[in-house]
Amino acid sequence: MNRRRLLHHRVDGPHDAPVLVLGPSLGTSLAVWAPQLPGLARRHRTVRWDLPGHGGSPASLLGPDATVDDLAGLVLDLADSLGAERFAYAGISLGGAIGTHLAARHPERVTSLALICSAARFGTPPAWHERGRLVREKGIAALAASAPDRWFTPAFRQTAAAEALIQDHRSVDPGGYAACCHALAAVDLRDALPRITAPTLIVAGRADRAVPPDRTRELADGIADSTLVVLPRAAHLATVEQPQAVLAALHHHFAGAPEHPGAGEAMRRAVLGDDHVDRAAAATTAFTAPFQDFITHYAWGGIWTRPGLDLRTRSCITLTALVAGGRHEELALHVRAALRNGLTPEEISEVLLQTAVYCGVPAANAAFAVARRVVEG
The missing domain is CATH 3.40.50.1820 (Alpha/Beta hydrolase fold, catalytic domain)
Known part of the structure; x- marks a missing residue:
């Protein structure tokens, strides 16, 4: 045949x-x-x-x-x-x-x-x-x-x-x-x-x-x-x-359920980019390895992979939390991640504008400065 x-x-x-x-x-x-x-x-x-x-x-x-x-x-x-x-x-x-x-x-x-x-x-x-x-x-x-x-x-x-x-x-x-x-x-x-x-x-x-x-x-x-x-x-x-x-x-x-092998790393790379994850892996030592495993498994494999919110929404929430906490280094990283997840610069600006009401004008002012360097740089 x-x-x-x-x-x-x-x-x-x-x-x-x-x-x-x-x-x-x-x-x-x-x-x-x-x-x-x-x-x-x-x-x-x-x-x-x-x-x-x-x-x-x-x-x-x-x-x-x-x-x-x-x-x-x-x-x-x-x-x-x-x-x-x-x-x-x-x-x-x-x-x-x-x-x-x-x-x-x-x-x-x-x-x-x-x-x-x-x-x-x-x-x-x-x-x-x-x-x-x-x-x-x-x-x-x-x-x-x-x-x-x-x-x-x-x-x-x-x-x-x-x-x-x-x-x-x-x-x-x-x-x-x-x-x-x-x-x-x-x-x-x-x-x-x-x-x-x-x-x-x-x-x-x-x-x-x-x-x-x-x-x-x-x-x-x-x-x-x-x-x-x-x-x-x-x-x-x-x-x-x-x-x-x-x-x-x-x-x-x-990625499926959080316990799916590699789900956390796959999501982390998709949102933050290969370059960032590769740098983090290269800088990992015996002292920091447990923390890196924790981030990959629980944050990226356990939370970011959950089906209840899409990635754009998760980026909006993450940006707001980082503004509230004053975590500017992480904020720059997650502004880039938000762009990768499909948010426009205009939408990121709206998120930061709203944080001025609930996180304070000085916090939002600092956040706009960080985000501007990412978006326009």
Whole structure:
């Protein structure tokens, strides 16, 4: 019997770690997950893959009348080939819809779910059929020119990271792209949402024009065990535009219970950054090691990983506590962390302004000076 061809994919991380499958959005390749890969691959066996006709996956994997069920079947074939009976899943846009379908139709396979800038339904069927027709007749260049407006905020469109993704877009096979458009035209997963039992993280970009936050909120309303995070200064490809905030949210979601091995270190690195954690580790002595273990296990593994508050809220609380205590060195560290967690400078300013009422004007004045050096420096 001929073996079925698989989606092009790359596997990273420890072979014996829990499997995390990462699905891309339409028009991109597995490179769309590159900013999060180093952090995620520390604690997961990550599996990134390309849609048919995208990256290294042949367009022939998908017929012209494709459905999201066909795409989900390709993902299951890939998971089976890797021996991954159960896996966590994170997907962007169309990749997220595939994950939603998998979690609803194959709940025994999906342990945890993250949906990034995704929806239960996308636009209207006629619009998707028209886009597919346009690509088949005029090629992918007809859409690549407008991709920056759909994918990024104005401030991000001229960056090297944005240009790299546009180059990826230009290399997509028109037939594969059109087949994915056909699948998207028929996507309406609203009735399936109540069947999803996997814990679900939902991330929206506040400036997302392709999937506005109200469409993303529809997922949160329909999935019982879900958490919604809305990122400012992010449009459709939030993994690239707000990479650290997305990584922190994913760590927070996939870390699980506090006793999960490595959950504390993973969260600490996601929020404070690798450089800070590496410096702290290098400076650890036999005398300070118990305290470092305490911080990692209890503060980062026991509190920051709890599901009751999102990371943006935890950053607001932490900033307030540090202002009240006059802990200026820690305050600078956590202003940087707040930015990584998706707070804007304007939101940080609002937090500090409110501390003037409850912590005192001198305390807030000192805090503004510290935060200004971080934000403007």
